[in-house]
Amino acid sequence: MNADLGLAAQLAANGLIAGSLYALLGVSWGLIFATTKIFHFAHALTLAVATYGAVLVVERAGLGLPLGFVAAAVVGCLFGLAIEVGVYRPLRRVNATQLNVFLASLGFLIAGESVLLILFGPEARALPGFAVEGIAVGPVAFTTIEALWIGASWALVLALMAWLRFTRWGRAIRAVASNPDLAQCVGVDRARVFVLVFAVGSTLAGIGGALIALRDTASPFMGVQPVLAAFIAVFLGGIGSIPGAIAGGLVLGLAENMGGLFLPGHWQGVIAFVVLFVVLVVRPSGLFGAR
Amino acid sequence: MSAAGADGAALLRVDALVTGYGAKQIVSGVSLDVRAGEVVCLMGHNGAGKTTLVKAVFGLLPVWQGSVSFDGDPIERTSSAERVRRGLALVPQERFVFADLSVAENLDLGAFSVTDARVAQERRDKVLALLPVLAERRRQLAGTLSGGEQRMLSLGMALMMRPRLLLLDEPSLGLSPLLVERIMATIERIVREERVTVLLVEQNVHQALSIADRVYIVRTGRLILEETAAAMAARGEWWDLF
Numbered sequence: 316m317n318a319d320l321g322l323a324a325q326l327a328a329n330g331l332i333a334g335s336l337y338a339l340l341g342v343s344w345g346l347i348f349a350t351t352k353i354f355h356f357a358h359a360l361t362l363a364v365a366t367y368g369a370v371l372v373v374e375r376a377g378l379g380l381p382l383g384f385v386a387a388a389v390v391g392c393l394f395g396l397a398i399e400v401g402v403y404r405p406l407r408r409v410n411a412t413q414l415n416v417f418l419a420s421l422g423f424l425i426a427g428e429s430v431l432l433i434l435f436g437p438e439a440r441a442l443p444g445f446a447v448e449g450i451a452v453g454p455v456a457f458t459t460i461e462a463l464w465i466g467a468s469w470a471l472v473l474a475l476m477a478w479l480r481f482t483r484w485g486r487a488i489r490a491v492a493s494n495p496d497l498a499q500c501v502g503v504d505r506a507r508v509f510v511l512v513f514a515v516g517s518t519l520a521g522i523g524g525a526l527i528a529l530r531d532t533a534s535p536f537m538g539v540q541p542v543l544a545a546f547i548a549v550f551l552g553g554i555g556s557i558p559g560a561i562a563g564g565l566v567l568g569l570a571e572n573m574g575g576l577f578l579p580g581h582w583q584g585v586i587a588f589v590v591l592f593v594v595l596v597v598r599p600s601g602l603f604g605a606r
Numbered sequence: 607m608s609a610a611g612a613d614g615a616a617l618l619r620v621d622a623l624v625t626g627y628g629a630k631q632i633v634s635g636v637s638l639d640v641r642a643g644e645v646v647c648l649m650g651h652n653g654a655g656k657t658t659l660v661k662a663v664f665g666l667l668p669v670w671q672g673s674v675s676f677d678g679d680p681i682e683r684t685s686s687a688e689r690v691r692r693g694l695a696l697v698p699q700e701r702f703v704f705a706d707l708s709v710a711e712n713l714d715l716g717a718f719s720v721t722d723a724r725v726a727q728e729r730r731d732k733v734l735a736l737l738p739v740l741a742e743r744r745r746q747l748a749g750t751l752s753g754g755e756q757r758m759l760s761l762g763m764a765l766m767m768r769p770r771l772l773l774l775d776e777p778s779l780g781l782s783p784l785l786v787e788r789i790m791a792t793i794e795r796i797v798r799e800e801r802v803t804v805l806l807v808e809q810n811v812h813q814a815l816s817i818a819d820r821v822y823i824v825r826t827g828r829l830i831l832e833e834t835a836a837a838m839a840a841r842g843e844w845w846d847l848f
Contacts, residue, residue, distance in 0.1 A: 483718070486707070490715050493706040499666060500698060501763060502690030502719040555706070 319576075321454035326572045328455040334568020335468040336523060340541050341548030341560035342472055343519035349492040349555040350512045352413065356420040357398055358520055358545070359538030360427040365391030365521030366533040367431065370440045380444035384525050391521020392514050398423065399513040404506075424539075431535035439532035442525060460530045467526060471519060472561055479557060488512055492555055547591045553604025562602055566590065617642040617771055617803050618663070623672035625662040632658040634827040635672065640771065645797055645804040647814045647835065650824035656807045657699055659824070660773050663805075664696040665689050676771070691719050693770035699779055699807070702760035705749030709740055712748050712759055716766025726766070733762045736799070737792070754785040761792060765800065772796075775807045786813055793817060815839045 340362075347355050368390030373383035402423055406416050448459045479485035490498040491508045499505060520542075524533070527541060545560075548567050552559025567587055574586040594601065616639040626632040633655045640646045648656050661667040663674055665686040674682040676692055684692075704712050713733060717726040734741040737758050743751060748759055757777055764772055777793065778786040794817045797804055808814035814835075815821070821838045823831040 483714075483721075486711055486715055487718060489707060489711075490704050490718075493704045494701055496666065497698065497701060497704060498715075499686045500664070500690075500696045501715050501767070502687045503715070504685065504687045 323573070323576060324454050325456065326575050327569065328457055329575075330569035330572035331565070332457060332461045332464055332568070333572060334565035335465045336526060336541070336564075337544045337548045337568050338472055338561040338564030339468040339519060339526075340523045340545035341552065341564040342475055342557050343516045343523060344542060344545040345549040345552075345554070345557065345560035346475070346488070346519075347512050347516040348549060349557075350488055351403070351509050353403055354413070354417040354420065355398075355516075356417065356542070357402075357423045357427065358395075358516070359542035360424045360431075361391050361395045361398070361517045362520045362524035362527075362538035362542060363428070363431060363533070363535060364394045365517075366442070366524035366528045366537065367435060367440070368521070369525040370442055370528065370533050373442060373444050374440065380442070383442060383444065384522060387521040387525035388518045389521075391524070392518040395513045395517020395520070396510060398517075399509060404509075428535045428538075435535065437535070439534045440528070441532050442528035445529050458530070463529070464526055467522070471522065475515070475519070476557055484508075484511060544587065547587055549601075551591060551594050551601055553601025556601070556603040559601055559603030566602070615642050616640065617677055618805065619673075619675045620659075620663060621673045621675075623659065623662060623674065624670045625658060625667050626670065627658070627667070631670070632827050633662065636824070636827070636829050637672075638822050638829065638832070640803060640805050642770075642803050643801065644819045645806060645817050647818035647821045648805065648807045648824060649809065649811065649814065649821060652809075654824040655827040656824050657775055658827075660696065660775050660805070660807055664694060664773055666696075687719070690767060693768075694773065695764040695767045695769035695771070696773040697760045697764050697775060697777065699775040703748040703751070703756050703763070705747065707748060708745055709748055709751070709759060710744045712763055713740070713766055716763030719767065729766050729768065733765050736765070736796070737762050753781055754788065757781065757785075757789050758792065761789075761796065765796065765802075769802060771803045771805065773805050773807075776809065777806075778808060778810045778813060786810060790814075790817055 344355065344358050347353065347358070365387045369383040369387035372378050372386040373380055402419055403416060406419055445460060450457055450459065450462060479489055487498070487503045487508055488511065490501070490503055491505055495505060523541065524538065527537065544567060548563035549560045550563070551566055552561065552563030567590065570590045571583045571586050574582060578586070618640040620636060620638050622635045622637055623633055624631060624635055636659055648659070650656050658667060662669050665684065669682040673680055676689070676694060681689055681692065704715060713730050714726065717729055720726045720729070739755055739758055740762050743755065748756060751759060774793065777789050781789065790813045793804065796802055797817070806814060806818065815838055818835040820832065820834055822829055
């Protein structure tokens with residue numbers, strides 16, 4: 316019984332660790348989707364490119380991990396902006412359908428991953444420079460990297476929520492997400508808001524990518540799985556709701572890991588989609604979405 | 607009718623305006639003007655092109671041909687945000703509040719173009735004094751307000767912009783007769799106290815004539831009549847116009 320409780324506590328901790336990162340990536344993608352209605356699949360490429368930016372700064376230039384994280388944020392931000400200005404904006408100008416925009420995003424992701432593969436090769440790259448130590452709290456064990464995942468993810472998520480709630484441009488973003496036509500009527504420049512959400516969302520994705528590479532590694536295809544988790548988090552929580560994306564990320568992380576009590580670990584991916592399916596059937600608007 | 611009265615100068619001038627949605631032309635060469643201090647009503651049957659015309663005036667639809675000038679300056683190529691800064695405000699026909707945001711946040715967004723927080727606060731205090739029902743519900747989500755309260759909120763948001771010209775698109779739509787009277791009385795009070803010029807799209811002829819100075823009738827995208835509200839009221843029968 317004690318062994319079972321210990322296992323459950325460890326799996327819950329693992330769920331919190333994964334869920335925190337899913338929450339961060341969920342809000343980074345959800346902010347863009349809720350505001351622009353673009354199914355931004357190329358977010359996965361932003362994450363990967365930004366992580367390579369961090370790897371180059373730390374590994375090649377030897378500038379240290381803090382600057383690596385700054386590079387991930389800056390590269391992520393600029394790359395996300397480039398996609399908005401260079402890919403999505405021209406498509407909006409010709410009134411492209413949502414499906415066309417999605418296909419363009421998917422194509423850009425595939426092409427971008429191929430370019431990363433050509434430039435950096437298929438081998439995984441580590442992001443060095445972090446002193447990894449084990450931490451034990453009762454029956455639960457985790458590493459300092461995982462503690463950083465939790466701390467950094469929640470600090471960023473809470474900062475984003477405060478910014479959206481208490482600042483003029485944060486309110487403008489919520490206004491465009493809520494009612495884009497009325498936002499124009501009160502003088503909010505929608506194009507500027509789109510630029511802003513791509514900048515903020517892509518910055519968060521870049522930092523998320525660097526956090527992943529700290530524990531795991533960087534590779535050209537590293538962005539797809541975490542961004543798929545972000546999609547699921549957003550749809551679980553309810554589209555348009557930042558608290559929903561956070562809750563969705565946590566639920567997903569906990570469900571994937573607590574499922575280990577009943578199923579082998581390699582069923583994690585299946586559990587994620589089963590949870591999504593159940594929520595979509597029982598409550599299609601998601602946990603926090605309007606009914 | 608407006609207490610301020612018209613001072614003769616055209617605040618808004620629309621000249622031979624052509625516009626529509628996609629490739630479909632809805633408005634065909636409409637010309638009209640609204641003088642400072644006036645309440646001008648745009649009437650017509652459903653689908654006549656009234657809302658399309660107002661959207662083009664505000665910049666939500668492109669002007670295909672013709673021109674729109676505000677206070678003597680051409681504005682047909684400027685963005686909606688720029689038109690708000692110049693003094694235009696539009697209260698749309700539908701979805702006129704941010705349902706997911708609180709009443710206070712909706713009002714703050716009304717003053718989005720104001721960067722000085724103190725000025726925005728002064729405006730909010732004034733609007734809440736004018737529309738006290740909003741003060742009682744400041745923390746409530748706008749989507750949970752009644753239809754009449756949401757209309758009041760939309761007027762409050764427009765007032766936060768301190769507009770010189772207020773474009774109101776069917777403010778009585780979907781409201782009970784009692785609420786329509788209340789909304790019209792509020793609009794009349796706003797015109798009187800805030801000295802705002804109004805271009806009102808309305809199908810409720812009796813209510814519209816009670817506050818308008820002049821009337822334009824639109825039929826299938828063209829203006830077919832312009833006359834004073836008093837002359838229109840004297841007709842007594844309007845079916846042949848719509």
